[in-house]
Amino acid sequence: MTETITAVPYDEAIARYEPLIGLETHVELGTITKMFCGCPAAFGAEPNAAVCPVCLGLPGSLPVTNRSAIEYTIRIGLALNCSIASWCRFARKNYFYPDMPKDYQISQYDEPLCTDGWLDIVVDGIDFRVGIERVHMEEDTGKSLHVGGATGRIHGADYSLVDYNRSGIPLVEVVTKPVPGTGTLAPVVARAYVTELREVLRALGVSDVRMEEGSLRCDVNTSLAPRGASQWGTRTETKNVNSLRSVERAVRSEIERQAAVLDAGGRVIQETRHFHEESGLTTSGRSKEEAQDYRYFPEPDLVPVAPAAEWVEQLRATLPELPSARRARLQAEWGLSDLDMTALGNAGALDLVADTVTAGATPADARKWWLGELSRHANESGTELAALAVTPAQVARIAAIVASGALNDTLARQVLEGVLAGQGSPDEIVAARGLAVVSDDATLLAAIDAAIAAHQDVAAKIRNGKAAAAGALVGAVMKATRGQADAARVRELILERLGQAYPLRDP
Amino acid sequence: MDSELTRMTAAGIAALVAAGEVSAVEVAAAHLDRIEAVDERVHAFLHVAADSALRAARAIDDRRAAGQPLGPLAGVPLALKDVFTTTDMPTTCGSRILEGWRPPYDATVTGRLRRAGIVILGKANMDEFAMGSSTENSAFGPSRNPWDLSRVPGGSSGGSSAAVAAFEAPLAIGTDTGGSIRQPGAVTGIVGVKPTYGGSSRYGVVAFASSLDTPGPLARTVLDAALLHEAMSGHDPCDSTSVDAPVPPVVAAARQADVSGLRIGVVTELNGEGYQPGVITRFTEAVELLESMGAKVTEVSCPHFGYALPAYYLIAPSECSSNLARFDAMRYGLRVGDDGTRSAEEVMSLTRAAGFGAEVKRRIILGTYALSSGYYDAYYGKAQQVRTLITRDFDKAFEQVDVLVSPATPTTAFPIGERADDPMAMYLADLCTIPSNLAGNAAISVPCGLAPEDGLPVGLQVMAPVLADDRMYRVAAAVEAALGQRRGHPLLDEANGLGEARPGQEGRR
Secondary structure, three states: OOOOOOOOOOHHHHHHHEEEEEEEEEEEEOEEEEOOOEEEOOOOOOOEEEEEEEOOOOOOOOOOOOHHHHHHHHHHHHHHEEEEEEEEEOOEOOOOOOOOOOEEEEEEOOOOEEEEEEEEEOOOOOOEEEEEEEEEEEEOOEEEEOOOOOOOOOOOOOOEEEEEEHOOEEEEEEEEEEEEEHHHHEEOOOOOHHHHHHHHHHHHOOOOOOOOOOEEEEEEEEEEEEEEOOOOOOOEEEEOOOOOOHHHHHHHHHHHHHHHHOOOOOOOOEEEEEOOOOOOOOEEEEOOOOOOOOEEEEEOOOOOOOOOHHHHHHHHOOOHHHHHHHHHHHHHOOOOOHHHHHHHHHOHHHHHHHHHHHOOOOOOHHHHHHHHHHHHHHHHHOOOHHHHHOOHHHHHHHHHHHHHHOHHHHHHHHHHHHHHHOOOOOHHHHHHHHOEEEEEEHHHHHHHHHHHHHHHHHHHHHHHHHHHHHHHHHHHHHHHHOOOOOOOHHHHHHHHHHOOOOOOOOO | OOHHHHHHHHHHHHHHHHHOOOOOOHHHHHHHHHHHHHHHOOEEEEEOHHHHHHHHHHHHHHHOOOOOOOOOOOOOEEEEOOOOOOOOOOOOOOOOOOOOOOOOOOOHHHHHHHHHOOOOOEEEEEOOHHHOOOOOOOOOOOOEOOEOOOOOOOOHHHHHHHHHHHHHOOOOEHHHHOOOOOHHHHHOOEEEOOOOOOOOOOOOOOOOOOOOOOEEEEEEHHHHHHHHHHHEOOOOOOOOOOOOOOOOOHHHHHHOHHHHOOEEEEEEEOOOOOOOOHHHHHHHHHHHHHHHHEEEEEEEEEHHHHHHHHHHHHHHHHHHHHHHHHOOOOOOOOOOOOOOOOHHHHHHHHHHHHOOOOOHHHHHHHHHHHHOOOOHHHHHHHHHHHHHHHHHHHHHHHOOOEEEEEEEOOOOEEEOOOOOOOOOHHHHHHHOOOHHHHHEEEEEEEEEEEOOOOOEEEEEEEEEEOHHHHHHHHHHHHHHHHHHHHHOOHHHHHHHOOOOOOOOOOOOO
């Protein structure tokens, strides 16, 4: 389907239309076994090696619900402030597709396990409460690989292969209520919600939440209504949104596209759209208006899920500290400003800093290293901070060596380079490179005298009381000692030498 | 000796094998010979596994020789309905779409039979995917009733009933979704049992209607049925709907065979118009017999039973439309039209068009319709409400009486072809049996004589509450004993479809 509309610039679109967003997030649970059988749920086995009669849907096989999956789902529901159903059922969602071995998916329909909760997020200092409609369980499908043809889609392929290892992996779907009132922030709110949800899931330890591996998958619903209109517009559902950045871009792109459709007097079609990472645009998928009838009905092969109230309360009592509470606690403990915390969050450095502090560094040092030198490295190499080849413990060790006075910042940066280059631990690199602050006065005085001789004009100023001019001489000494001098001591010695023992440091 | 072996009860065979008076191999061979001699005419089996049967029998003999303990049915041959998965035999469900499929796993029941030392002779014919009451829906041709080869042996477990009634096996396993064990049992003059739903495992039973399917035994005596019931039953962690409770003491109940003081309710609604006079005659006699043995008989109304059949024909097709979706040619079974030019969807469609028979297609279409959005509430939803009302009818009835009784079927065995083109007439064969499937309680059909007008067997149905399976065995065993005493010989001695009747001195009744 070719579309010939020209998108409306974002600010113009938002000036005329009010966006409404909603998100459906699929989370692969990190249980040891699959949702309804004993096959391993791990990622990366040989194709069709982690399968059995149940997850292959062989005739006669029957599902048995994985108790851990129910537990994980309840924990997610509790963390999202949901009510937990005391009795609910699985349902069959019927449709034919080669990667679905039974040609129906065991899911939940009108009786989800968790309902009616919320997740609070902060964007640009504004609080948003994102309503959670439901959290329900289902099984994943197999994975199709379409070989040949131009698109990698089933149409036009020479043949298709199906790997059923993924079939039956437990999935949880978290569905938000429509989120009103986001205005121009809609794309950022969408991204912030998925980010926070991911943090919550990570804190719960229920999933490895890797968007690039598909263990966290997002569908974004977007609609527009003319400002002041009494009714919401028709929504589209954008799939294939595989990174946090894409969540934001997909909403933005849909707002721009729908505004153009509405500007032209057109009608937004309720449909599934595919997001394209390269272009940042969406294209039409199948229309929901001629949607399949999934013929849901209660799954007769499974007994209802009826978690005992005591069990739910026990799970509630053992929930870990959730990210928002943890952030508040750490901010207080570390004495950081809101701005600092936001910077840490945006950089994905919160856990790294926390771990570095745990490993013995001061919060200020930890923050300085991760947001400074290490962020620069991450930016330059285009990776995430967490993906850098240095551990929080190593960062803490470097900070400790600096604090002991054995290294100065310049030398410490060299040590860090070495660690990032895989040359060993900080102590090994210090030893191997012979890095150490030179604080032996005799050695320093020789360099200082040489510097004074070379910069008579500066020396004169200092003798005349301009202690601030000492910086130039310190620099010269540091250069001469290849950075290994203790700069503070050098300064003291220079001032002493030039008859300005007081003050030792600039006020 | 060979023909005598095939005429023996399962309990009798097991005793001889345990005592070393006959080997399990001899028993198996005698039955394989019998199959060889008569199955061309009866067509009870879709697959005869002579080699593996003899191997299993030899293993029993070896165990006995080694002094190892043998189970109560060790060395007894059995016909297994072709809906149970078996690693060493094909599993077709009477359908072209699964022709030649060899499952990589055994059904739980299959495994339990093997561990009990029961010798599986082969796979019994059935209506395709257990949909039907005559085996005429088998893609591989109908089985025939040993009482009259021009008549049906009932269905869908008609291969199982025919095998037992034709002395090809003393025991058979069937599945009962709407009467598929009791009705074939009734029309071939043998015992057929639908245990409490969940009492026997469905794991490895190719599903027709998951909330109704119940594996159960067929045998020539009530005690044999009870022995097999115990051997095949019990909780199975692989089947979520399996009941985690002890198996009711059915063998003890079958031996007890005592109804004195038992309160028996005759269901008002399962009688009258549409019932063959001879069926009612024999049923009424059986009730009188029970009363004469000390049972307290009353009439009990179950007002919603009249809605059971329509409710069943919405629920069962709905579930089947989903259960049978997996036969899509992608992973196993028949594949039609895969010539490199067609899409997966086209191959699915061509395969299903070619692989399913008319009745299966009819039910898939019915069920697909009943589950469609906009119709769900009016059909599937309403049928589930009816199901609840029927369950309540049973609950109320069982407050007044210990068991309920009715004819097992409205008529005796009908001629092959008579109802093949009239689905409604065919569906009526399960009129009396369906309520217990909807409610999930236990029910048995036990022979109660021959209808005077056609000389064909009539079944008495005894229905017991959920997990009170033992109660119905008490009643069935009492009826069996009293009628056997009156007759002086086994009812099946009078079956003459194969020209082998051995009428007793008291003649036919």
